[in-house]
Amino acid sequence: MTKDAEDNDAPPNQPERFQQARAAQAMAILEDYAEMISDLIEEMGEARITDIASRMGVTHPTATKAVARLKREGLAVSRPYRGVFLTDEGADLAERVRARHRTVVHLLVAVGVPPETAEMDAEGLEHHVSEITLKAFERYLDAAAAK
Amino acid sequence: MTKDAEDNDAPPNQPERFQQARAAQAMAILEDYAEMISDLIEEMGEARITDIASRMGVTHPTATKAVARLKREGLAVSRPYRGVFLTDEGADLAERVRARHRTVVHLLVAVGVPPETAEMDAEGLEHHVSEITLKAFERYLDAAAAK
DNA sequence: GTGTTTTTAAAGCCTTGGCTACATTTTTGT
DNA sequence: ACAAAAATGTAGCCAAGGCTTTAAAAACAC
Numbered sequence: 138m139t140k141d142a143e144d145n146d147a148p149p150n151q152p153e154r155f156q157q158a159r160a161a162q163a164m165a166i167l168e169d170y171a172e173m174i175s176d177l178i179e180e181m182g183e184a185r186i187t188d189i190a191s192r193m194g195v196t197h198p199t200a201t202k203a204v205a206r207l208k209r210e211g212l213a214v215s216r217p218y219r220g221v222f223l224t225d226e227g228a229d230l231a232e233r234v235r236a237r238h239r240t241v242v243h244l245l246v247a248v249g250v251p252p253e254t255a256e257m258d259a260e261g262l263e264h265h266v267s268e269i270t271l272k273a274f275e276r277y278l279d280a281a282a283a284k
Numbered sequence: 285m286t287k288d289a290e291d292n293d294a295p296p297n298q299p300e301r302f303q304q305a306r307a308a309q310a311m312a313i314l315e316d317y318a319e320m321i322s323d324l325i326e327e328m329g330e331a332r333i334t335d336i337a338s339r340m341g342v343t344h345p346t347a348t349k350a351v352a353r354l355k356r357e358g359l360a361v362s363r364p365y366r367g368v369f370l371t372d373e374g375a376d377l378a379e380r381v382r383a384r385h386r387t388v389v390h391l392l393v394a395v396g397v398p399p400e401t402a403e404m405d406a407e408g409l410e411h412h413v414s415e416i417t418l419k420a421f422e423r424y425l426d427a428a429a430a431k
Numbered sequence: 432g433t434g435t436t437t438t439t440a441a442a443g444c445c446t447t448g449g450c451t452a453c454a455t456t457t458t459t460g461t
Numbered sequence: 462a463c464a465a466a467a468a469t470g471t472a473g474c475c476a477a478g479g480c481t482t483t484a485a486a487a488a489c490a491c
Contacts, residue, residue, distance in 0.1 A: 147327065148403070152341030155316065158408035159449085162309065166478075169302065180294065187438060194299030199479055201440070206477080218439060218486060248391065249420040256295070258417050261305035265408030273396040306479085313448075334468060346449055348470070353447085365456060365469055 158265065165264035168234045169193070170203045171212055174221055175231035183220035237271055238263050244274040247281055305412065312411035315381045316340065317350045318359055321368055322378035330367035384418055385410050391421040394428055 148154075173192055177184035190200035204221050207213035212227035223231060241263045245255035266274070295301075320339055324331035337347035351368050354360035359374035370378060388410045392402035413421070 147323070147339060151339055154404055154407040156341045157404060161408050163477085176294070185438080186440090192294065192298055194303045195478085196480065197439070198441085198481080202478070244395065245417065245420075248395065248424040250417045251420075254414060254416045254420075257301055257304060258412055258414050260301040261308050261412030262409055265405055265412070267401060267405050269401045270392065270397045270405050273392075273398075273401075277395040310447085332468075333470090342448085343450065344469070345451085345471080349448070 161265050166203060167207060167210060167212065168230065168264060169260075170200075170207055171223060171227050171231040172234045172238070174207075174213065174223055175228065175235065178220075178222065184222070185220050189221065234263070237266060240271060240274050240278070241266055243278055247278060308412050313350060314354060314357060314359065315377065315411060316407075317347075317354055318370060318374050318378040319381045319385070321354075321360065321370055322375060322382070325369065331369070332367055336368065381410070384413060387418060387421050387425070388413055390425055394425060 170189065170193070173189055174184040177188055177192070181188070186197050186200050186204065189204070190197040193200060193203075195203075204213060204215060207221075207227065208215065211224060212230060213221055213223050215221040238259055241259045242252075242255045245259060245262075246252055250258070317336065317340070320336055321331040324335055324339070328335070333344050333347050333351065336351070337344040340347060340350075342350075351360060351362060354368075354374065355362065358371060359377060360368055360370050362368040385406055388406045389399075389402045392406060392409075393399055397405070
């Protein structure tokens, strides 16, 4: 059956889409931790491993590992038994992530998603929102605000 | 500094949000493979490992492993050197995923995202769209269509 | 200042989802 | 029918990101 079904409609760039989604996922955790560290520093003056872990919903060894990866990527610095701090690069990343998060939540709410759900879903969603899509969201929100 | 900064604004359910995002991510690959197998069966009558792998942008051992996990989860069946097929449950999942994917793409386009970009981003986005958000998207699209 | 409690670190295990390299089976061409 | 090619399977490696358990260091109470 359908031996001559070569007339399919699979987009030729489909593999790239999945590869890109996987790449985004690899960045996601770095982004989440960087933002969390930034939040904690802002709120409490420093980011302790224990606080990072409890906010992220993981055990502290897991948080320690994540911080190690951040350090390896040049996004954070820390000394043993001291808090974690972000490099300039890490702080930039955190700021971009935070802004993107806000935009995504606002857009979800704008199209009718309940705020609580918007926050929930944005946590996973945001990492897959490209620059182009983000700009589109901003334009949409501006337009809606100026209605 | 800020020793009395206990008046922070960290939502108490933040850990749950991250845990939920991680759970969604764990489902993502199952969903992607199930949908891909469904697509291939529809287009070509069967889903071969080689085709699954090339469409997903991975090597065939990786596709084989993913199929093994689908089988373990009761979503797919296959016999050695033969194509892969979905169980009823797997087919249901694929259909839900496909519908959700379409809705997400439509919504992105509706708020001004270029179609090509919408397809790109939806690939990663869709797995984090909850039922509630999906319903909101559908309502929004209905309303926009009836404008 | 000493002892307890809290925090951090370190080591080691598990699963997932990639990969390469190699073996085997099926399919195909002649 | 048989050899070559293609597809599938198997084994083993790696990094990521979870976990628990155990050890050490810092902070705190008194």
